[in-house]
Amino acid sequence: xxxxxxxxxxxxxxxxxxxxxxxxxxxxxxxxxxxxxxxxxxxxxxxxxxxxxxxxxxxxxxxxxxxxxxxxxxxxxxxxxxxxxxxxxxxxxxxxxxxxxxxxxxxxxxxxxxxxxxxxxxxxxxxxxxxxxxxxxxxxxxxxxxxxxxxxxxxxxxxxxxxxxxxxxxxxxxxxxxxxxxxxxxxxxxxxxxxxxxxxxxxxxxxxxxxxxxxxxxxxxxxxxxxxxxxxxxxxxxxxxxxxxxxxxxxxxxxxxxxxxxxxxxxxxxxxxxxxxxxxxxxxxxxxxxxxxxxxxxxxxxxxxxxxxxxxxxxxxxxxxxxxxxxxxxxxxxxxxxxxxxxxxxxxxxxxxxxxxxxxxxxxxxxxxxx
Amino acid sequence: xxxxxxxxxxxxxxxxxxxxxxxxxxxxxxxxxxxxxxxxxxxxxxxxxxxxxxxxxxxxxxxxxxxxxxxxxxxxxxxxxxxxxxxxxxxxxxxxxxxxxxxxxxxxxxxxxxxxxxxxxxxxxxxxxxxxxxxxxxxxxxxxxxxxxxxxxxxxxxxxxxxxxxxxxxxxxxxxxxxxxxxxxxxxxxxxxxxxxxxxxxxxxxxxxxxxxxxxxxxxxxxxxxxxxx
Numbered sequence: 001x002x003x004x005x006x007x008x009x010x011x012x013x014x015x016x017x018x019x020x021x022x023x024x025x026x027x028x029x030x031x032x033x034x035x036x037x038x039x040x041x042x043x044x045x046x047x048x049x050x051x052x053x054x055x056x057x058x059x060x061x062x063x064x065x066x067x068x069x070x071x072x073x074x075x076x077x078x079x080x081x082x083x084x085x086x087x088x089x090x091x092x093x094x095x096x097x098x099x100x101x102x103x104x105x106x107x108x109x110x111x112x113x114x115x116x117x118x119x120x121x122x123x124x125x126x127x128x129x130x131x132x133x134x135x136x137x138x139x140x141x142x143x144x145x146x147x148x149x150x151x152x153x154x155x156x157x158x159x160x161x162x163x164x165x166x167x168x169x170x171x172x173x174x175x176x177x178x179x180x181x182x183x184x185x186x187x188x189x190x191x192x193x194x195x196x197x198x199x200x201x202x203x204x205x206x207x208x209x210x211x212x213x214x215x216x217x218x219x220x221x222x223x224x225x226x227x228x229x230x231x232x233x234x235x236x237x238x239x240x241x242x243x244x245x246x247x248x249x250x251x252x253x254x255x256x257x258x259x260x261x262x263x264x265x266x267x268x269x270x271x272x273x274x275x276x277x278x279x280x281x282x283x284x285x286x287x288x289x290x291x292x293x294x295x296x297x298x299x300x301x302x303x304x305x306x307x308x309x310x311x312x313x314x315x316x317x318x319x320x321x322x323x324x325x326x327x328x329x330x331x332x333x334x335x336x337x338x339x340x341x342x343x344x345x346x347x348x349x350x351x352x353x354x355x356x357x358x359x360x361x362x363x364x365x366x367x368x369x370x371x
Numbered sequence: 372x373x374x375x376x377x378x379x380x381x382x383x384x385x386x387x388x389x390x391x392x393x394x395x396x397x398x399x400x401x402x403x404x405x406x407x408x409x410x411x412x413x414x415x416x417x418x419x420x421x422x423x424x425x426x427x428x429x430x431x432x433x434x435x436x437x438x439x440x441x442x443x444x445x446x447x448x449x450x451x452x453x454x455x456x457x458x459x460x461x462x463x464x465x466x467x468x469x470x471x472x473x474x475x476x477x478x479x480x481x482x483x484x485x486x487x488x489x490x491x492x493x494x495x496x497x498x499x500x501x502x503x504x505x506x507x508x509x510x511x512x513x514x515x516x517x518x519x520x521x522x523x524x525x526x527x528x529x530x531x532x533x534x535x536x537x538x539x540x541x542x543x544x545x546x547x548x549x550x551x552x553x554x555x556x557x558x559x560x561x562x563x564x565x566x567x568x569x570x571x572x573x574x575x576x577x578x579x580x581x582x583x584x585x586x587x588x589x590x591x592x593x594x595x596x597x598x599x600x601x
Contacts, residue, residue, distance in 0.1 A: 046500065048496050048499060048500075071499075071504075072496075072499040072500055073499055073500075073501075073502040073503060073504055074502075076502075077500055078500065079496070079497065079500035081493065081496070081497060083493070085493045085494060085496065085497040086497075087494055087497070087498075087512065087516075088494075088516070089515040089516055098498075098501055098503075098511070099501045102501055102502040102503060102507075103502070104502075160501070161500070164500070164501050164502065170500075
């Protein structure tokens with residue numbers, strides 16, 4: 001649990017977080033536009049700016065009290081910077097050893113202090129080679145960091161932060177400078193590492209898709225304040241969610257991949273529902289989240305026949321939002337309780353006489369696996 | 372050896388000792404000062420920057436004159452030493468050492484300050500999150516990344532001290548083994564119309580200075596540049 005209330009002035013920008021309590025388990029996204037104070041909040045949390053004021057405690061341990069602060073080197077954090085910030089005068093191995101050499105020798109110093117319940121799983125990754133192997137840079141160990149690609153640099157940065165055996169991992173837009181391929185490779189890696197190690201992660205991003213892929217919790221920031229802290233499910237359930245600013249309402253369904261059937265389709269889903277994917281790449285996927293834009297979902301009162309759309313899911317209407325520019329978002333519950341959003345025209349909603357509690361069929365035109 | 376007299380060897384040895392000690396003292400003094408100057412936001416920063424740069428624009432005679440007054444038997448420092456039963460510092464090796472340190476101060480501070488400022492805060496932040504203390508960060512991050520600036524400070528300070536004349540002439544005079552460095556010896560030879568001796572020492576200084584600067588540029592370009600932060 002990260003609990004506090006921090007202020008920090010940086011030039012003309014003022015961070016005034018307001019009182020907050022962030023449960024530190026799994027991946028928590030700090031989400032907001034650029035200039036909303038995400039990075040400043042993370043600097044204040046990590047103690048990297050000595051002008052920080054206010055209060056902060058991590059699992060009951062005091063990190064900031066007024067002007068007093070526990071120095072960053074004593075907070076047992078890991079930090080992955082946007083530009084990796086690898087030491088240019090050291091090789092990849094040198095960078096990793098820098099972290100390893102400074103881990104306190106006594107096991108008590110790390111295990112004893114407030115592991116916070118969720119940290120029991122570690123440590124799986126302790127030796128330099130294990131970590132280098134796991135993040136995919138074992139063959140680069142003796143290279144100068146100046147010869148690495150952007151994706152490789154972030155891998156080294158992640159490995160370096162892991163080797164410091166942090167109790168809290170902080171990532172400041174680690175993917176924003178990377179091309180799509182490197183992003184696609186690193187997103188699942190970050191997710192897997194968070195699960196394998198049990199180290200809680202604070203992850204700054206302004207990309208809704210990264211939040212939807214990784215986060216279990218979202219801290220929304222705007223104009224230097226924390227506006228709201230909620231679970232990803234809650235964040236996706238409200239119509240005014242900032243996550244919808246870019247592409248309109250989005251649903252994220254959790255489930256798992258099934259075996260490919262005789263038609264060459266791969267199912268994704270749950271006991272109670274399945275979505276079929278035609279893309280051959282899906283056969284090798286181990287995705288656990290599916291992303292569906294509300295504007296790709298239509299509604300029908302009965303299960304329609306003679307339709308090219310592959311995926312029809314029965315659901316019960318839970319909410320019909322106010323019309324916006326002639327369009328209405330309808331939220332329905334699938335049989336397992338997960339929420340699916342459909343965006344239809346206000347005219348259709350009126351003609352179909354959609355009401356809360358009514359059973360309908362969601363016709364899904366397109367889905368995306370979140371690898 | 373080289374056809375030099377024992378007196379001339381003495382002058383060369385004295386010059387090397389003066390320049391070496393000046394460089395060591397200046398590095399130790401300048402590192403914290405340059406660090407502060409590179410990071411301060413206080414208005415005192417500009418005052419200090421102006422003071423440090425003064426030796427660049429003042430005639431050496433002005434520095435030598437004031438030091439002569441302060442370090443001499445009637446001066447604040449020299450007088451205090453006399454009262455303690457010690458000797459004042461005018462016309463002594465320690466006096467010209469203090470003069471050299473002040474005279475070469477900007478040549479040590481400026482390259483260090485530029486190098487420290489160029490490192491920025493990213494690598495230091497990264498080291499902090501990896502549990503490096505301030506001193507640890509200085510030796511493992513700042514020093515290696517500022518090595519080009521440190522080399523510049525060392526070479527330029529040493530060479531500049533070897534080439535010093537005015538301050539020493541004012542403050543130290545020409546006492547063999549004490550204050551008669553090579554540049555003073557050349558002046559004395561010239562005054563005495565001993566052009567052959569003046570020639571020999573001048574040629575040695577010229578060769579030394581060129582070789583030092585040449586090696587410095589070669590090392591800086593071939594060895595250090597590829598390791599500069601990108």
